[in-house]
Amino acid sequence: xxxxxxxxxxxxxxxxxxxxxxxxxxxxxxxxxxxxxxxxxxxxxxxxxxxxxxxxxxxxxxxxxxxxxxxxxxxxxxxxxxxxxxxxxxxxxxxxxxxxxxxxxxxxxxxxxxxxxxxxxxxxxxxxxxxxxxxxxxxxxxxxxxxxxxxxxxxxxxxxxxxxxxxxxxxxxxxxxxxxxxxxxxxxxxxxxxxxxxxxxxxxxxxxxxxxxxxxxxxxxxxxxxxxxxxxxxxxxxxxxxxxxxxxxxxxxxxxxxxxxxxxx
Amino acid sequence: xxxxxxxxxxxxxxxxxxxxxxxxxxxxxxxxxxxxxxxxxxxxxxxxxxxxxxxxxxxxxxxxxxxxxxxxxxxxxxxxxxxxxxxxxxxxxxxxxxxxxxxxxxxxxxxxxxxxxxxxxxxxxxxxxxxxxxxxxxxxxxxxxxxxxxxxxxxxxxxxxxxxxxxxxxxxxxxxxxxxxxxxxxxxxxxxxxxxxxxxxxxxxxxxxxxxxxxxxxxxxxxxxxxxxxxxxxxxxxxxxxxxxxxxxxxxxxxxxxxxxxxxxxxxxxxxxxxxxxxxxxxxxxxxxxxxxxxxxxxxxxxxxxxxxxxxxxxxxxxxxxxxxxxxxxxxxxxxxxx
Numbered sequence: 001x002x003x004x005x006x007x008x009x010x011x012x013x014x015x016x017x018x019x020x021x022x023x024x025x026x027x028x029x030x031x032x033x034x035x036x037x038x039x040x041x042x043x044x045x046x047x048x049x050x051x052x053x054x055x056x057x058x059x060x061x062x063x064x065x066x067x068x069x070x071x072x073x074x075x076x077x078x079x080x081x082x083x084x085x086x087x088x089x090x091x092x093x094x095x096x097x098x099x100x101x102x103x104x105x106x107x108x109x110x111x112x113x114x115x116x117x118x119x120x121x122x123x124x125x126x127x128x129x130x131x132x133x134x135x136x137x138x139x140x141x142x143x144x145x146x147x148x149x150x151x152x153x154x155x156x157x158x159x160x161x162x163x164x165x166x167x168x169x170x171x172x173x174x175x176x177x178x179x180x181x182x183x184x185x186x187x188x189x190x191x192x193x194x195x196x197x198x199x200x201x202x203x204x205x206x207x208x209x210x211x212x213x214x215x216x217x218x219x220x221x222x223x224x225x226x227x228x229x230x231x232x233x234x235x236x237x238x239x240x241x242x243x244x245x246x247x248x249x250x251x252x253x254x255x256x257x258x259x260x261x262x263x264x265x
Numbered sequence: 266x267x268x269x270x271x272x273x274x275x276x277x278x279x280x281x282x283x284x285x286x287x288x289x290x291x292x293x294x295x296x297x298x299x300x301x302x303x304x305x306x307x308x309x310x311x312x313x314x315x316x317x318x319x320x321x322x323x324x325x326x327x328x329x330x331x332x333x334x335x336x337x338x339x340x341x342x343x344x345x346x347x348x349x350x351x352x353x354x355x356x357x358x359x360x361x362x363x364x365x366x367x368x369x370x371x372x373x374x375x376x377x378x379x380x381x382x383x384x385x386x387x388x389x390x391x392x393x394x395x396x397x398x399x400x401x402x403x404x405x406x407x408x409x410x411x412x413x414x415x416x417x418x419x420x421x422x423x424x425x426x427x428x429x430x431x432x433x434x435x436x437x438x439x440x441x442x443x444x445x446x447x448x449x450x451x452x453x454x455x456x457x458x459x460x461x462x463x464x465x466x467x468x469x470x471x472x473x474x475x476x477x478x479x480x481x482x483x484x485x486x487x488x489x490x491x492x493x494x495x496x497x498x499x500x501x502x503x504x505x506x507x508x509x510x511x512x513x514x515x516x517x518x519x520x521x522x523x524x525x526x527x528x529x530x531x532x533x534x535x536x537x538x539x540x541x542x543x544x545x546x547x548x549x550x551x552x553x554x555x556x557x558x559x560x561x562x563x564x565x566x567x568x569x570x571x572x573x574x575x576x577x578x579x580x581x582x583x584x585x586x587x588x589x590x591x592x593x594x595x596x597x598x599x600x601x602x603x604x
Binding site (some may be wrong): 006034056058077078079082089090094095096097099103107108109110112120121122123125 | 362466467471472473475478481482483485486487488489490491492545548549583601
């Protein structure tokens, strides 16, 4: 893994964020390299979602820097991050259920009709439906018909479309916030498959999950957050299920809390 | 490593994967088709009661009433598609008509120039109310219902204050424009129909329309996709104001004066047309063809009841029944939606 000495695709340096007197993140640093899957784990309230929203441009950090390919950036909106090649899958579906699959894949990046109609603001809907299907297939997701509204899909299918959209558009990094939440075992495995495919395409992946076996299975490196700080950042090979859980909770023994047991099951 | 979302193309969205929907069941699930049938049945019914109903003159009346309503319905369709509501459309149309009447009365010029200036004043007043609505929502944080309730009161009140309650102007040139030129259509009615068609194409085929629906469907997802939600909502409410202003000019042409009470309560008919047309009030889903048929049905019923010599007060009851039927159909229809 010598290539990790190269400039990271995306780097967060000494990020701090507080809400009033509550410190959500303090001095958090993170490096994401090409073809690397990073597991971002921590207990509820550890600051995972805040960190993702800072990385994706939803929130602005109070302190610290964000660097893409070594160049400092500050996101005013998620759109800025998207423009720079950083795609995000949000925990609560980021799809518009009343729009078609194709329209969702192209939302915010519509293809206009050629010529005068396009200048007048008219969309090339057919092109987008066809391309959306191809884009999703490219990342391993087969959809029935991209004209269908997302509201007609099941939860797992929606998640597949949302992940497919993020992977299809990402040029550098994808941030996946709890992508396997609410999914069955088979669908979860498919999501993990999409993550591996993204890695093989040379993307950097940040995978946030409570399901530790998934994290251990698919990541190259694990970053553990506790109370807004990075308490460990090490190759996945250095962890096992027990030590990972211990690092997350801060309890050195093998005390397993109830909800974590459920997550593992 | 292929993630199969569905085994076959027919398995998504249909209750039973094996069954391909028949043409009949598809048509019965289509609100526009049912509305078209309802419209034809209503016309047939009123014609059997009184053959005058099918006459050119009566159709001219129906289309003039339709034209008074449809642009407000278009405005409301855009707004409701975003998940909002605009209560100010009726009051804005009356206010725009009044201000334009003052402007036109003070002018000396050829009649065409005077009317064009009136038209532009109406658009400007409508846009202004739309901007106020947008500012109240985006910067004062009011919800659409409250913001537009404020402008309803302000515009409606200002119309009365400015005019003392009496119509402004007496303009035979304006009324002259409302004579039918092609079949039952006068040129202002044709202009209104053209605006309606363009608005429909724009809502359903343009990027602006796509964002209108996406914001109503999932505001967070729209923002995350890079859509400037506040700016888009501002544009939608300005569009709503402009369409209301144009309706104010239409009222002026029909009456030959700017009447402060014209348009009062019209927002309810406009919302009724949208609801009958099958839109979802929570946003994300609406069809302008549905709204158009809804407005046609409302105006047909109103005219039909007059022709049947039913007391005009029953009109509101008839509208209420139509809304109840349309809303009932939406809940009874096999739902295509989840959550």
